Amino acid sequence: MPDFVSWGTLSSEMGSVFSTIMPRLVVAAILGGVIGLERQLRHKPAGLRTNIFICFGSAMFTVLSDKLAGSFGGDHTRVAAQIIPGIGFIGAGSILHARGSVVGLTTAATLFVVASVGMAVGGGLYVTAIFATAIILLSLAALGKLERRFAMRSVQETYEVTGANAETVLVEVNRTLDQMRGSMQNVRVAGEAGHVRVMFTADGSRAEQQELNILLHQSTVFSTVTSLGSVEHE
Numbered sequence: 001m002p003d004f005v006s007w008g009t010l011s012s013e014m015g016s017v018f019s020t021i022m023p024r025l026v027v028a029a030i031l032g033g034v035i036g037l038e039r040q041l042r043h044k045p046a047g048l049r050t051n052i053f054i055c056f057g058s059a060m061f062t063v064l065s066d067k068l069a070g071s072f073g074g075d076h077t078r079v080a081a082q083i084i085p086g087i088g089f090i091g092a093g094s095i096l097h098a099r100g101s102v103v104g105l106t107t108a109a110t111l112f113v114v115a116s117v118g119m120a121v122g123g124g125l126y127v128t129a130i131f132a133t134a135i136i137l138l139s140l141a142a143l144g145k146l147e148r149r150f151a152m153r154s155v156q157e158t159y160e161v162t163g164a165n166a167e168t169v170l171v172e173v174n175r176t177l178d179q180m181r182g183s184m185q186n187v188r189v190a191g192e193a194g195h196v197r198v199m200f201t202a203d204g205s206r207a208e209q210q211e212l213n214i215l216l217h218q219s220t221v222f223s224t225v226t227s228l229g230s231v232e233h234e
Helices: 007-041 048-072 083-094 105-122 126-149 166-179 206-218
Strands: 096-098 101-103 155-163 185-192 195-204 224-232
Touching (some): 007 105, 105 126, 155 166, 155 185, 155 206, 166 185, 166 206, 195 206
Antiparallel strands (some): 155 195, 155 224
16 A cells, blocks of 8 residues: 555645745745846846746755755755756856857856855855845946946957958958957958958957057058947956
């Protein structure tokens, strides 16, 4: 005959869920959502839902780690310990590396600390989790404004230059960038003999990008010089 769960056991588990587990999961979702909202408003890859899921999932695994070990025996931290390499794997996927340019480090780091907030809530450390959330928001918002105010953040600018000969244009672009100790990235050449277009990206601060733009316009080799937009590195 199969064993049936008694009403007393079910009632006890429901009481534990409503009094302890559910509040922790709700708080984890709220804190993850607050951080995710800041990321969403800045149009970052890991936005509202991602941060909610990361924080909620970390809290859930932390709770399960404790409850399962209590019910079946074993190490109470074994499941929770696997959250860290799991989040590291997700964070690695958010980092893009293209020809020496690395983007997404802040997104990966944010996911990592959001997971720690979820683990803190799952362990019942509410004050610690709320304090950590406040520090994370301060770092993302206030320090981000400070970086932009003092032009501390690196920018990747895309340029398009045109000229009569591809080789001559490329040599001139390299010569200009050498003056600033920079290099071309993501180079694309199009057009035909007599009129070629070269598109490339270059990294540097806002001030360095302005200087590069001036130097490119000063060259007599290029027929036209156009800035196609910029992307701030995180």
